[in-house]
Amino acid sequence: MSLASNALMLAQQLDATDAKNANAAIGAGFAYGLAAIGPGIGIGIIVGQAIQAMARQPESAGQAQTTMFLGIAFTEALALIGFVVFILLKFV
Amino acid sequence: MTNVLAIFAEGEGSAVEFPPIENVVEWPAFFGGDTFYEFNKIALMGLIAVVVPTVLFLVARASSSTAPSKLRVFVESIVKFIEEQIAKPGIGHGFEPYVPLLTSLFLFIAIGNLFEVIPFFQMPMNARMANPLVLALVVWAIFIYVGFKNQGFRYFKDIVWPGHVPPALRPLVGFIEFFSVFIVRPFSHAIRLFANMLAGHMLLITFSVLIIATLGQIAASASGVVLALGFVGSLVGLIGFTAFEVGVGIIQAFVFSILAAVYIGSSLHPAH
Numbered sequence: 001m002s003l004a005s006n007a008l009m010l011a012q013q014l015d016a017t018d019a020k021n022a023n024a025a026i027g028a029g030f031a032y033g034l035a036a037i038g039p040g041i042g043i044g045i046i047v048g049q050a051i052q053a054m055a056r057q058p059e060s061a062g063q064a065q066t067t068m069f070l071g072i073a074f075t076e077a078l079a080l081i082g083f084v085v086f087i088l089l090k091f092v
Numbered sequence: 093m094t095n096v097l098a099i100f101a102e103g104e105g106s107a108v109e110f111p112p113i114e115n116v117v118e119w120p121a122f123f124g125g126d127t128f129y130e131f132n133k134i135a136l137m138g139l140i141a142v143v144v145p146t147v148l149f150l151v152a153r154a155s156s157s158t159a160p161s162k163l164r165v166f167v168e169s170i171v172k173f174i175e176e177q178i179a180k181p182g183i184g185h186g187f188e189p190y191v192p193l194l195t196s197l198f199l200f201i202a203i204g205n206l207f208e209v210i211p212f213f214q215m216p217m218n219a220r221m222a223n224p225l226v227l228a229l230v231v232w233a234i235f236i237y238v239g240f241k242n243q244g245f246r247y248f249k250d251i252v253w254p255g256h257v258p259p260a261l262r263p264l265v266g267f268i269e270f271f272s273v274f275i276v277r278p279f280s281h282a283i284r285l286f287a288n289m290l291a292g293h294m295l296l297i298t299f300s301v302l303i304i305a306t307l308g309q310i311a312a313s314a315s316g317v318v319l320a321l322g323f324v325g326s327l328v329g330l331i332g333f334t335a336f337e338v339g340v341g342i343i344q345a346f347v348f349s350i351l352a353a354v355y356i357g358s359s360l361h362p363a364h
Binding site for chain 2: 062063066067069070072073076077080081083084087091
């Protein structure tokens with residue numbers, strides 16, 4: 001209760017710039033955090049399947065590895081766009 | 093040792109403060125500030141990343157091919173790697189003319205990224221958007237030129253009016269394909285490299301800031317197990333992630349070149 005009222009008092013003292021910065025910081029955290037979920041799962045699936053392919057057919061390991069990096073690069077782009085949004089919200 | 097601790101104690105106060113983003117990615121000009129030929133640390137790194145492979149290849153070329161020197165064997169193994177791991181899987185038939193382009197891209201980006209861990213530079217060249225964007229636009233111009241040269245107008249037609257999807261969906265798929273191939277591609281290609289290097293750079297800065305802050309606390313004669321653990325943890329983290337960044341820099345150079353190869357390959361061969 002006291003924490004909430006303190007927060008309320010603090011919130012009333014904030015001027016517009018502070019409020020904007022605070023919102024941007026929260027948004028930045030969520031932007032990167034949410035953007036990392038999907039690619040995290042996706043990269044896990046890609047690497048797992050690539051390891052399975054390499055274990056089943058060691059002679060095609062080179063090709064599986066190249067394709068794996070390609071898949072990781074495409075999947076990772078989404079997380080990286082989230083990171084760029086984080087930078088834009090937090091610092092710009 | 094006490095002198096060093098004293099510096100830390102009077103420098104940073106108690107708070108952990110991340111420096112403003114301008115301080116960690118923008119560098120003062122060596123000469124020619126605010127002109128088109130402004131020369132700063134990033135430009136110096138770019139120059140070194142051009143000169144080192146050029147000299148390496150020219151010196152290796154002077155050695156005979158029947159009894160190759162060690163340097164020539166090394167350089168040939170790089171070219172072999174580009175051919176086998178990047179050009180052939182990415183482009184397919186007729187990859188030979190593009191091996192020099194991919195070799196230059198790979199070496200330029202890899203050396204530029206390795207400046208992240210070289211003392212006195214400590215900044216990856218590609219953590220400024222201008223570098224990857226120019227490289228991606230070069231690749232963009234090349235794959236569009238290769239597409240029109242090899243397939244003629246059919247290259248464009250296959251993208252905006254794809255024959256392999258049902259006719260009702262063609263306008264939609266064509267629009268999405270046009271947008272993704274000609275507009276989004278160079279930016280996603282550049283942002284992939286840029287954001288990876290900037291993220292790594294900021295990670296190393298974060299650990300350095302943590303080390304300075306904890307050391308400042310210790311020097312200001314604060315003590316505690318948590319503080320000591322924080323100091324040791326950040327030190328181990330900094331060393332570990334520095335090693336990690338070497339790998340990331342080379343893998344990102346590899347990824348950038350193989351994506352360039354895949355883009356060129358997709359415009360070289362018509363879709364079946």
